[in-house]
Amino acid sequence: xxxxVSSGNIEFSADTFGAELHSIRFEGxxxxxxxxxxxxxxxxxxxxxxxxxxxxxxxxxxxxxKMKANHGFxxxxxxxxxxxxxxxxxxxxxxxxxxxxxxxxxxxxTVRYTALPNGVKVENIxxxxxxxxxxxxxGGHPAFNCPxxxxxxxxxxxxxxxxxxxxxxxxxxxxxxxxxxxxxTRSLFDNDAIMIDKPNSKAVTLKxxxxxxxxxxxxxxxxxxxxxxPTGDDRASxxxxxxxxxxxxxxxxxxxxxxKKPHAVKLEAGKVFSYAYEIEVR
Numbered sequence: 249x250x251x252x253v254s255s256g257n258i259e260f261s262a263d264t265f266g267a268e269l270h271s272i273r274f275e276g277x278x279x280x281x282x283x284x285x286x287x288x289x290x291x292x293x294x295x296x297x298x299x300x301x302x303x304x305x306x307x308x309x310x311x312x313x314k315m316k317a318n319h320g321f322x323x324x325x326x327x328x329x330x331x332x333x334x335x336x337x338x339x340x341x342x343x344x345x346x347x348x349x350x351x352x353x354x355x356x357x358t359v360r361y362t363a364l365p366n367g368v369k370v371e372n373i374x375x376x377x378x379x380x381x382x383x384x385x386x387g388g389h390p391a392f393n394c395p396x397x398x399x400x401x402x403x404x405x406x407x408x409x410x411x412x413x414x415x416x417x418x419x420x421x422x423x424x425x426x427x428x429x430x431x432x433t434r435s436l437f438d439n440d441a442i443m444i445d446k447p448n449s450k451a452v453t454l455k456x457x458x459x460x461x462x463x464x465x466x467x468x469x470x471x472x473x474x475x476x477x478p479t480g481d482d483r484a485s486x487x488x489x490x491x492x493x494x495x496x497x498x499x500x501x502x503x504x505x506x507x508k509k510p511h512a513v514k515l516e517a518g519k520v521f522s523y524a525y526e527i528e529v530r
Contacts, residue, residue, distance in 0.1 A: 251263075259273040259274075260363065265325075266324060266327070270283075278393065290390075295323075295357055296351050304318070320385075335362055338359070342356050353380070354382075356373075360373070366528055375520045381517065383512040386493045386521075390490070400456060404432075405431075407454060408429050416442075417438075442474065444473050452464070464528045475489060494513075
């Protein structure tokens with residue numbers, strides 16, 4: 249079921265399925281990709297994995313497990329509507345027989361969206377409700393319209409990092425050395441998502457060169473930021489700005505046991521882990 253919030257100039261909506269944002273409108277303009285043929289998602293929540301381990305398989309407590317899909321299971325599950333305030337909505341997912349076949353931990357995942365003056369704050373709150381330490385990866389995958397303004401095209405945009413970075417694609421091609429700007433082109437993503445591990449930046453912007461339209465994702469808690477759009481598909485008029493707790497789980501494939509994966513978040517029994525980022529639009 250879809251729930252909506254309207255606060256000042258911001259309107260947004262999110263669905264109980266996947267606790268996924270479906271719309272962010274500012275002054276009547278839509279900023280979120282609207283789930284077209286090029287990619288049938290809006291802004292999925294990635295939990296308990298970002299991407300997948302090899303063959304989607306791993307071990308926990310000495311037992312073999314396999315995820316049914318990429319990016320874990322949260323994005324494809326029905327959440328419970330947990331309530332609304334004048335400026336926010338909240339959803340919750342708990343472990344179940346279905347999750348326990350893939351992931352042997354008891355948890356509560358709360359996803360909360362709160363209106364900002366010119367955007368939305370996204371909070372993901374994981375509670376370990378079991379009696380043993382749990383391990384996970386967590387992140388966002390919001391897709392933003394590109395172009396954002398009438399009369400513009402995909403190639404009229406830049407990706408601008410808050411600070412200078414060493415930026416390379418997955419094939420090792422250096423895209424910027426001590427720089428902060430990438431021109432958006434279809435070929436930019438020929439080798440898949442562009443990730444920066446432990447970036448200097450705590451924000452990244454998709455920005456028009458021809459107008460004032462832009463989207464900024466602020467990610468103060470993230471140790472990895474990814475940027476992605478499908479390559480070679482002109483229908484894909486969007487760019488994803490993806491804040492993750494760390495590099496994806498496949499970066500830890502040399503450690504089959506989840507307890508030994510160095511980038512996994514470790515959460516002791518009864519403890520809570522909160523992860524937030526902000527989307528600002530103009």
